Amino acid sequence: MIAALICVISVAVFLQFFVSYSRSIIAAYRKSDLSEQVREVVGIEGQNVSSDQFGQLVQLIRLCPQKGDDQTDLKVVGVYYWMMSALRSAARTLAPRVTSWAERERADCAYFVAVALDRRIAHSRDLLAQQMSNS
Amino acid sequence: MLGPFDYALIVLGLMAEVYVVVCLCASKKHFLYLSLNIYMLAAAGVTVAQVVVLQHFGVASPVYAYMYYYTDALLTISLFFVIMSFYQQVFRQMGVGRYVRWASFFLLSATALFSYLVVRQMPSHNLTSRFVVEMSQNLYFVGVVLTYLLWGAVVKLRETRTRLIQLVLALGIFFSADAACYALRNLFPGLEANFLKWVPPLAGTFLPLAWAYTFTKISEDARLETARVALPRIAAHQHS
Numbered sequence: 001m002i003a004a005l006i007c008v009i010s011v012a013v014f015l016q017f018f019v020s021y022s023r024s025i026i027a028a029y030r031k032s033d034l035s036e037q038v039r040e041v042v043g044i045e046g047q048n049v050s051s052d053q054f055g056q057l058v059q060l061i062r063l064c065p066q067k068g069d070d071q072t073d074l075k076v077v078g079v080y081y082w083m084m085s086a087l088r089s090a091a092r093t094l095a096p097r098v099t100s101w102a103e104r105e106r107a108d109c110a111y112f113v114a115v116a117l118d119r120r121i122a123h124s125r126d127l128l129a130q131q132m133s134n135s
Numbered sequence: 136m137l138g139p140f141d142y143a144l145i146v147l148g149l150m151a152e153v154y155v156v157v158c159l160c161a162s163k164k165h166f167l168y169l170s171l172n173i174y175m176l177a178a179a180g181v182t183v184a185q186v187v188v189l190q191h192f193g194v195a196s197p198v199y200a201y202m203y204y205y206t207d208a209l210l211t212i213s214l215f216f217v218i219m220s221f222y223q224q225v226f227r228q229m230g231v232g233r234y235v236r237w238a239s240f241f242l243l244s245a246t247a248l249f250s251y252l253v254v255r256q257m258p259s260h261n262l263t264s265r266f267v268v269e270m271s272q273n274l275y276f277v278g279v280v281l282t283y284l285l286w287g288a289v290v291k292l293r294e295t296r297t298r299l300i301q302l303v304l305a306l307g308i309f310f311s312a313d314a315a316c317y318a319l320r321n322l323f324p325g326l327e328a329n330f331l332k333w334v335p336p337l338a339g340t341f342l343p344l345a346w347a348y349t350f351t352k353i354s355e356d357a358r359l360e361t362a363r364v365a366l367p368r369i370a371a372h373q374h375s
Contacts, residue, residue, distance in 0.1 A: 006276050007318035010311045013279055017286070017307035020364050021345075024301055027363045028353075072348055 022080035025073050026108050029115045038118040049114045051106035054081055057113040064120035065127065074116060081109040137194060144336045145182060151343035152179040158350045167224070170216040171302075175343065177213055181206045204267045211274045214306075215239055218281050221303055224296075225288050242281070246273045272317040278310035290365045297357040298349055300364060305345035312338040 034047060042053060042060065049057075061074070088102035155175045159168050185202060192198040222235040250270035285303055294300065316334040320327055 003318045003321035006272070007315055007322060010276065010279055010315035010318060013283055014308060014311035014315055016366055017282075017304050017311060019366060020286075021301070021304040021308060024297070024304060024359060024364045027359055028297070028357075030363075069352065072344070 019080070019083075022076055023105075023108075025076055026080075026112045029073075029112045030108065032115045032118070034111075034114055035118050035122075038114060038121065041121075042114060042117075044114065049107060049110040051103055051110050054106065054110040054113060057110060057117055061113060061117045061120060064117065065124055066120075070116045070119070074113070077109050077112050081106055084109065137189065141336065144340045145186060148336075148340040148343055149179055149182045151340070151347040152176075152182065154347045155343055155350060158347070162350075164355055168220070170213075170220040171346070174210070174213045174217050175346070178210055178343065181210060201267075204271060208267055208271050208274060211271065211278065212243065214278065214310075215243060215274075215281070218278070218285060218306070221285055221299065221306075222288075224299060225285065225292060225294055239281070242277055246270065246277050249273060272314070272321075275310055275314040275317055279307070279314045282307040282310050290361045293361055295358040295360065296355075297359040298353045298355055300359055300361065301349040301353060302346060304364075305342060305349070308345070309338050309342040312341075 034044065034049075038044070042049075042057060044050075044053070058074075058078070084102045084105045088099050088106065091098040091102065152175045156172055156179065159165055159172045159175075165172065185199075185206065188199050188202045219235060219239050222239075223232045226232065226235060247270060250266060250273050253269055282303065286307060288294075289300060289303060312334055316331050316338075320331055
């Protein structure tokens with residue numbers, strides 16, 4: 001009985017901490033604006049990124065040279081996006097408010113990847129410029 | 136016998152632990168995170184000691200089992216001091232540090248006593264080993280409760296230090312994953328072989344990695360609104 005209680009509470013608390021941890025990583029990227037170039041490449045209008053563009057953005061980011069400091073962030077946010085997609089599907093008929101919240105979270109995840117892509121493109125440009133100046 | 140994945144986790148965790156210690160020693164904020172630094176140093180020492188015992192006696196030996204559970208319990212207790220230091224940081228302006236210390240010591244003693252009383256009722260000859268396993272499970276759960284209360288205080292007091300927020304959240308993930316694992320082991324022993332055996336090493340690697348990430352990427356001056364991070368229900372309470 002005690003083990004069952006500990007299990008239920010621990011799993012619930014784990015999910016809450018994981019969600020908050022992921023949101024703390026995403027929030028840091030939310031402050032950055034997207035460059036015109038990334039918006040053109042991905043087909044984004046304004047500053048909002050559609051949640052369904054997450055997969056496309058992840059594919060694009062794999063094509064860019066690694067910047068080295070965003071790999072862990074991308075993994076955590078990838079797991080969070082997957083969790084929110086599962087929650088959205090599960091709550092679609094039962095809880096519309098939860099569904100819309102999960103959808104907003106997915107859009108934030110997509111925005112996060114778009115900012116990471118933007119930074120990687122800028123990093124690649126810097127590398128190219130360095131190479132050009134050295135040769 | 137441990138596989139390559141186990142060794143990879145051990146090496147990764149050890150590197151992150153040493154990195155955090157070096158990072159904190161090099162920074163000017165060494166005394167602010169003193170207990171965290173001591174914990175990381177102890178964790179690195181325990182990892183090395185566990186590998187040495189593992190090489191000499193094997194993973195199935197009672198020596199390794201004793202070594203694992205006793206050092207795990209000691210590390211968890213030292214992690215309580217880390218939680219206390221976080222509480223002191225959060226409640227610094229309110230001047231309630233003394234009460235936090237007493238409450239934590241009381242909780243720790245009560246956990247040990249409760250574990251002993253539970254084990255004493257069991258018809259087992261191996262009282263010492265049962266006690267340490269039971270106490271580990273209870274310590275992790277107390278850790279979950281303490282971290283959750285700390286997180287509640289962070290949200291209510293609108294703590295904005297990003298570094299502190301991320302350190303607390305990573306600690307919460309570590310404690311809750313381990314507490315859930317211990318409880319699931321008791322409920323479904325069959326899950327141990329395929330699934331549960333991976334949870335403690337993964338959680339044990341996650342914590343130093345997450346803290347290394349925080350100390351590397353998040354500056355001491357970085358600020359974050361807790362309303363952006365907490366779950367909507369908690370954030371709603373905060374605004375009301």
